[in-house]
Amino acid sequence: MRKKIIAANWKMNKVPMEAKDFAAELAPLCATPDVDVVFCVPHVMLCPVRKSTTPNGIGLGVQNMHFDEFGAYTGEISTPMLEHFGVTHAIIGHSERRQYFNETDEAINKKTKKAIAAGLIPIVCVGESLAQREANITIEHLRIQTKLAMVGISATDAEKIVIAYEPIWAIGTGVVATTQQAEEACASIRTVLAEIFDEPTAQKIRIQYGGSVTPDNAADLFAQPNIDGALVGGASLKLDFAKIVNYKG
Numbered sequence: 001m002r003k004k005i006i007a008a009n010w011k012m013n014k015v016p017m018e019a020k021d022f023a024a025e026l027a028p029l030c031a032t033p034d035v036d037v038v039f040c041v042p043h044v045m046l047c048p049v050r051k052s053t054t055p056n057g058i059g060l061g062v063q064n065m066h067f068d069e070f071g072a073y074t075g076e077i078s079t080p081m082l083e084h085f086g087v088t089h090a091i092i093g094h095s096e097r098r099q100y101f102n103e104t105d106e107a108i109n110k111k112t113k114k115a116i117a118a119g120l121i122p123i124v125c126v127g128e129s130l131a132q133r134e135a136n137i138t139i140e141h142l143r144i145q146t147k148l149a150m151v152g153i154s155a156t157d158a159e160k161i162v163i164a165y166e167p168i169w170a171i172g173t174g175v176v177a178t179t180q181q182a183e184e185a186c187a188s189i190r191t192v193l194a195e196i197f198d199e200p201t202a203q204k205i206r207i208q209y210g211g212s213v214t215p216d217n218a219a220d221l222f223a224q225p226n227i228d229g230a231l232v233g234g235a236s237l238k239l240d241f242a243k244i245v246n247y248k249g
């Protein structure tokens with residue numbers, strides 16, 4: 001039985017003082033042993049947010065990190081730099097980073113491996129565009145993205161990875177995938193994982209759905225056999241996020 005993992009992706013929102021107050025209010029509402037909860041915040045908010053995540057058993061995530069440790073990479077942040085901030089998770093390859101910052105599958109694979117080596121849990125994002133869905137190549141696209149992200153990763157390390165299936169057309173649009181679309185895509189990713197690794201490993205890897213998740217649609221999505229939680233953007237900026245975490249009521 002896979003434990004659900006529900007992660008907040010604050011993206012580039014809030015300022016540190018606001019983040020501190022918000023996390024202090026939200027974290028106790030999200031404290032539960034039933035679900036793994038993670039707040040993925042901008043790097044400059046790790047310190048203020050950590051004050052509330054740690055005591056409430058909530059993970060602390062970054063939204064990006066570099067695959068090298070040091071060097072001439074202006075503006076980047078590496079895993080040794082994150083070490084002292086209690087970071088537990090890293091979102092890797094979010095579609096916004098693929099789209100606006102030209103992140104390649106190769107870089108995403110390197111970042112995934114680096115996160116694991118640094119003891120972080122990578123939340124690796126995959127997902128199709130609307131054009132790809134309309135062209136009926138969603139499953140093929142997910143297969144390619146998943147395979148490229150997993151290159152050179154052992155089955156033992158793969159068990160630590162979380163995959164976030166995020167259809168690009170559903171991110172921040174208010175248009176959520178139907179439970180059938182989300183389940184079909186997540187199931188197809190699990191099939192690919194079984195091909196890359198083996199069936200027992202694929203059964204251990206958690207696959208989230210992301211894209212306009214709200215308290216109204218979370219329980220239906222989470223009832224699907226291959227959906228093991230969510231990556232939540234917009235709704236994670238409000239106390240509503242706690243309702244998603246406590247979806248069982």
Ligand code: PEP
Pocket residue numbers: 009011166170171172173174210211212213231232233234235
């Ligand atoms: C996201 O940022 O990963 C996301 C899914 O955003 P939203 O929930 O706003 O669609």
